[in-house]
Amino acid sequence: MTTTQDPVTAAEQCTADFRRNPHPVYASLRDTAPVCPMKPPHGIDTYLITRYEDARAALSDPRLSKDMYGAMDAYRRIFGDSSVSLDDNMLNSDGPKHLRLRKLVNSEFTPRRVEALRPKIQAVVDELLDACPTREPVDLLPAFAFPVPITVICELLGVPPEERPHLQDLSTIVAQTGFGKEFKQAQQKAEEDLHAYFTQLIARKREHPGEDLLSALAQAQGKDGGLTENELVSTAFLLMFAGHKTTAYLIGNAVYHFLANPAQLRAVQGDPELMNPAIEELVRFDGSVESATFRFATEDVEIGGTRIPKGALVQISLLSANRDPLKFDSPDEFDVTRPGNAQSAHLGFGQGSHYCLGAPLARLEMQLALTSLFGRFPNLVLAGPAAEAKWMETPFPAFRGLAELPVVLDPGR
Template sequence: MTAQEPQPLTDPVPLMGCPYKADPYPLYERMRDAGPVHRVLFPSGVRAWLVTGYDAAHAALNDDRLGKNHDRGNDRWRARASIMPEPQHSQLQVHLLHQDPPRHTRMRGQVTDAFAPRRVDALLPRFQVLADRLVDALPDTGPADLVAGFAAHFPFQVLAEVIGLPPELSARFDRDWGKVVQPVGPADPGRARYEARLHGLQSYIADVVAHKRRQGDVDLLGRLTAACDQGELTPEERDSMIFQLLVAGQEPVTNQITTALVALFRNPRQLARLREDPALLPRAVEELLRHDSAFELTTWRFFDRDSDLHGTPVPAGDSVIVSLCAANRDPRRFPDPDTLDLDRSPNPHLAFGHGIHFCPGAALARAELRIALGTLLTRLPGLRLAVGDDDLAWIPAVLGRGTRELPVAYDRRR
């Protein structure tokens, strides 16, 4: 073997460590070149089958043999991955991401109207007000942390408007509760804090339900509460869907704002084009979603019997995960895939998934990204990183990508 040849992939392939989180794409390229399906190992000790190529990913996302319900998982998977304790697991983990038809179809129908493009469009002026208020609070001149000062707040404020979370409850939401989706095993030293977050979030959801029941609101949270009271949803379905809205409805957009800005900082010519021509924003957002998606990996899927997955035998109940980031950099689907090309068209990326589990909030996320990027680039002339690229701290989340902080400099605040 020559010095230029890559080392062979291990079995399983470890998906962990700071170098991997900072830039997983060289590893994904090696995995794609070696085949579409690989056994992988996560920090929690969970082993899974990872799908990496675009065609294989697209097929897996639409494969009705692969179910999402955790009941399909075998004992090997459950021993490491099913770590949320009872009764919380049964009460908070029956949301859309963990359901199959017909239950999934019934539950999804409760939320689609709230995120319809026409409703999102009607709220755009309000979203712009929220973005401008956050920028108004930034220092007149840099430096500033755009996570703490903008990206950590804007998606939640938008979400509150869309789902009907009133200001008094919005102010009480603790972003730290979102960490309950990060695996913390029973023997982990952080387990007590994990369980405290879980109890805090569950109490908060109970307060949201009680408020909506008293007020009789007709917004999304009010409709979910009423649907449960009328027997259309179980209490566990209602609480799980609120849990999903509060956690999955904001943190990925926070992370996507950071990945998009980092990509633009690394490509100053594209950044200058976007600053000079805001009409590029819709197409730019699609390319930024493709280039480095905040949803790096999907959640679990399972076969209910031993099956073949693109030539690889997968035992029943083993977890199958699709790498959306690896699919979106597949050169067989996207020419020059590692290049950020704001003129790329068509751009059939899989950043929001595909098939029946396509993200119902995709139109909202796209609008948030357009407003966030447009506002920051317009109102913060000379926006740039205030630290070296290697100094960025990437979050250690298993399924997502984003930075903990985003220290920036700019010439002034307009």
């Protein structure tokens, strides 16, 4: 068993070169230090896991807790008390509490409810594409990739259309990562505003319930084992937050890689049955969730021959695990016909009890968005060289996504 390796600093994960192409660094770590200590700016000992089998095991290991605020005073000090009120949900809980919260949400967030959104998603997609200029460059992130999921998740929750822009602005602030005083103050204010907003919205849903998910959860509150008030507020925030940026960046990444690999796009255009396996390949190849949310060791844990000491944080790189050559043949190739492009092969939506509850909705949004985009504009192209694409820079590798996606929908050729 090993206990130390040369540590990786968080800064090394946040350089422009790394953000543009992190895969060579992850490949090196998989070979030389698959469970590697890190030195992040928040000061808590952290271990980075990069191999597929280690990542899969860690995602399901009950000794790696998700109850960050309940068990770690240091984590509370770093991220502030205001975020605690928004993190009282199934993502940040373990054991019986997690099972109770997930079961309650799952009972309402059904495949039937998701499938019922298909006409609405298609209408949103069509409306956004109608509004895009076709012969001049357009940035598909703000014009298409971001509006699709935020509109859909707000529709699912029952957020009135006129209130959605403000909600999106607040969630954008909360989604950013940083450690400066001014940043933390702005984030704390946004968290407080989000808590107040969802509290008020839930109160309205109780008085005037609709057919939306939030109304259903609010009506079930009084039942045995139902959500507490703060759990309901926090769950509403989780669904909105998790159902927005992850899918938006995933749509952007997908469009980029299809256009950077035109043979793969032609294969899907020639055989629509390939779209669903292509989506799984896209999630594997360059998914939007680079690292799973933090876990921490409740006791000493050995993973991949390395001892992770009790109290240490664990960062699991889904992006690296999904490029592990010990699991996938030629993992750095984007191949929509890859054998075994099944939902269970990659770790892009997690693994175990915390597997992404919204994965079916994300897949449906991807299917409709990509099919419509490439069906209506079969000749669309990137507005610049693929190698010069600008990727989002962040002080923590949580999301993997483009900073912009300029394309020409109909170059007229």
